[in-house]
Amino acid sequence: MVSRLILVLGDQLSDDLSALREASKETDVVVMAEVQAETDYVPHHPRKIAFLFAAMRKFAAHLKTEGWSVRYTCLDDAENTQSIPGELIRAAEATGAEEVIATEPGEFRLISALEECPVPVHLFPDDRFLCSHTEFEGWAEGRKELRMEWFYREMRRKTGLMMEGDKPAGGKWNYDHDNRKRAPKGLAPPGPLRHAPDKMTRDVIELVRARFGNRWGSLDDFWFATTREEAQASLAHFVEHSLPTFGDYQDAMVAGEPFMFHALLSPYINAGLLGWREVCEAAEAAWSKGDVPINAAEGFIRQIIGWREYIRGVYFLEGPDYPTRNELGATRALPDFYWDGDTDMACVSEVVRTTMAEAYAHHIQRLMVTGNFALLAGLDPGQVSEWYLVVYADAYEWVEAPNVVGMSQFADGGVVASKPYVSGGNYINKMSDYCKGCAYSVSTKTGDGACPFNLLYWDFLNRHRARFEGNPRMAQMYRTWDRMDEDRRETVLAEAGALLDRLDAGQRI
Ligand SMILES: Cc1cc2nc3c(=O)[nH]c(=O)nc-3n(C[C@H](O)[C@H](O)[C@H](O)COP(=O)(O)OP(=O)(O)OC[C@H]3O[C@@H](n4cnc5c(N)ncnc54)[C@H](O)[C@@H]3O)c2cc1C
Numbered sequence: 343m344v345s346r347l348i349l350v351l352g353d354q355l356s357d358d359l360s361a362l363r364e365a366s367k368e369t370d371v372v373v374m375a376e377v378q379a380e381t382d383y384v385p386h387h388p389r390k391i392a393f394l395f396a397a398m399r400k401f402a403a404h405l406k407t408e409g410w411s412v413r414y415t416c417l418d419d420a421e422n423t424q425s426i427p428g429e430l431i432r433a434a435e436a437t438g439a440e441e442v443i444a445t446e447p448g449e450f451r452l453i454s455a456l457e458e459c460p461v462p463v464h465l466f467p468d469d470r471f472l473c474s475h476t477e478f479e480g481w482a483e484g485r486k487e488l489r490m491e492w493f494y495r496e497m498r499r500k501t502g503l504m505m506e507g508d509k510p511a512g513g514k515w516n517y518d519h520d521n522r523k524r525a526p527k528g529l530a531p532p533g534p535l536r537h538a539p540d541k542m543t544r545d546v547i548e549l550v551r552a553r554f555g556n557r558w559g560s561l562d563d564f565w566f567a568t569t570r571e572e573a574q575a576s577l578a579h580f581v582e583h584s585l586p587t588f589g590d591y592q593d594a595m596v597a598g599e600p601f602m603f604h605a606l607l608s609p610y611i612n613a614g615l616l617g618w619r620e621v622c623e624a625a626e627a628a629w630s631k632g633d634v635p636i637n638a639a640e641g642f643i644r645q646i647i648g649w650r651e652y653i654r655g656v657y658f659l660e661g662p663d664y665p666t667r668n669e670l671g672a673t674r675a676l677p678d679f680y681w682d683g684d685t686d687m688a689c690v691s692e693v694v695r696t697t698m699a700e701a702y703a704h705h706i707q708r709l710m711v712t713g714n715f716a717l718l719a720g721l722d723p724g725q726v727s728e729w730y731l732v733v734y735a736d737a738y739e740w741v742e743a744p745n746v747v748g749m750s751q752f753a754d755g756g757v758v759a760s761k762p763y764v765s766g767g768n769y770i771n772k773m774s775d776y777c778k779g780c781a782y783s784v785s786t787k788t789g790d791g792a793c794p795f796n797l798l799y800w801d802f803l804n805r806h807r808a809r810f811e812g813n814p815r816m817a818q819m820y821r822t823w824d825r826m827d828e829d830r831r832e833t834v835l836a837e838a839g840a841l842l843d844r845l846d847a848g849q850r851i
């Protein structure tokens with residue numbers, strides 16, 4: 343008689359999962375299931391589905407070799423109920439188990455589904471993160487502002503990563519200032535390690551192609567790691583080939599170079615194939631050996647124990663309504679070019695097309711191109727957030743929502759960001775080579791060929807003046823706007839209005 347069911351979700355593919363630690367190989371059965379409720383709650387990029395199903399099948403095989411009994415449901419199994427609770431009920435009926443053990447899911451949606459499951463589910467904390475919910479709540483309590491930098495310093499002290507006693511290595515906590523170089527011509531980033539799909543992955547790709555092939559996003563040339571060993575090889579490849587230059591060009595964008603020197607590890611870390619500690623320790627070790635400069639190692643470690651942990655803390659602290667917030671009251675529908683890349687704006691077109699091909703774009707592309715445009719144009723943050731959840735292979739609500747609703751769209755009213763991340767075309771031009779190949783002119787502020795980011799930037803500031811003019815970090819921008827002569831301001835606003843009208847009418851911009 344089976345004693346308990348151990349639920350392992352698609353983003354819980356880790357040997358040190360709390361649910362597995364609580365379980366017994368002798369008496370318990372692991373349940374894993376590919377279900378339509380998960381593939382369809384938003385129409386995920388097929389690449390993301392293929393990655394997760396292939397990684398799940400291989401993790402299930404790995405658990406079996408480790409001596410676990412595993413009950414695995416494939417998407418096309420005839421008996422599949424196509425939901426997680428449904429598969430738990432079916433497994434309970436088949437095995438006689440009366441209780442489920444699970445590690446807390448990363449989304450309120452799934453937590454509620456498990457709470458309502460007729461088979462009682464006992465949840466254990468997801469301690470694959472450095473900071474627990476209680477610790478984050480304790481850190482946040484009584485603070486007027488939840489600034490990531492202060493949280494990050496606590497996590498550095500807690501882990502001892504790149505610390506010399508109680509002082510940060512090199513004397514500074516943060517080397518971000520050195521991480522803003524523009525990419526010189528001819529720079530040749532090595533790109534991520536590409537893994538040839540084996541038979542199991544090829545079978546999954548065919549299944550996904552048959553079921554979801556008409557969805558948005560390409561499955562061609564699939565190269566993601568789908569096992570822990572492959573993910574570890576990807577980490578080693580990153581540390582050796584890209585990390586030394588990661589810091590310098592962290593914010594740089596180059597047409598035709600979607601990956602630059604980024605890690606391409608977020609799908610693996612978020613699915614559980616890699617843990618925060620091993621990736622940070624690999625970066626720290628490379629820096630200690632002198633293979634990697636301090637700005638690169640610190641910058642990378644900050645993304646993981648700083649940003650990633652902070653973002654998760656905010657999601658669980660703020661609660662289930664967080665993804666639906668819309669503090670700036672933005673209501674414009676997401677334009678079609680977010681799906682087809684069919685726009686004269688070279689920067690947006692490049693990022694959308696890369697995203698469609700790879701289910702990936704790097705941070706600055708997400709924040710300062712597609713995110714910046716959405717915020718400037720007043721797009722509905724719910725629609726924007728859903729787009730990000732659909733299109734990226736690393737997207738799960740706990741990490742996507744605070745990044746999009748909070749950091750990128752300021753729709754949480756400033757919980758994550760102390761000011762909106764908005765810029766005109768100048769920033770994009772400074773950090774990329776996109777403007778060279780654009781139908782618009784980045785140096786033109788009004789009139790024929792004026793870059794839409796230039797017009798919309800001032801329109802945004804003007805529209806939200808009451809909210810932002812008192813923000814000391816934005817005072818300079820308002821002073822610049824106020825110094826423009828009145829005719830010019832009127833022209834900018836009239837042209838921005840006409841551009842938004844064209845957008846609403848579905849005309850090409
Ligand atoms: C609008 C927007 C939406 C985003 N949506 C997601 C998302 O759905 N899922 C996701 O994992 N990240 C998201 N991010 C954060 C970041 O863009 C990605 O983690 C990063 O691009 C992943 O690529 P990489 O592995 O090459 O990262 P690198 O740039 O090489 O960074 C290294 C690692 O740091 C972590 N990291 C860096 N920044 C963040 C961050 N802000 N939040 C969480 N982790 C971070 C990731 O684990 C990443 O693998 C979003 C950022 C923005 C601005």
Ligand code: SF4
Nearest residue numbers: 687689767777780793
């Ligand atoms: S000119 Fe403007 S729209 Fe064109 S690529 Fe540059 S920033 Fe983007």
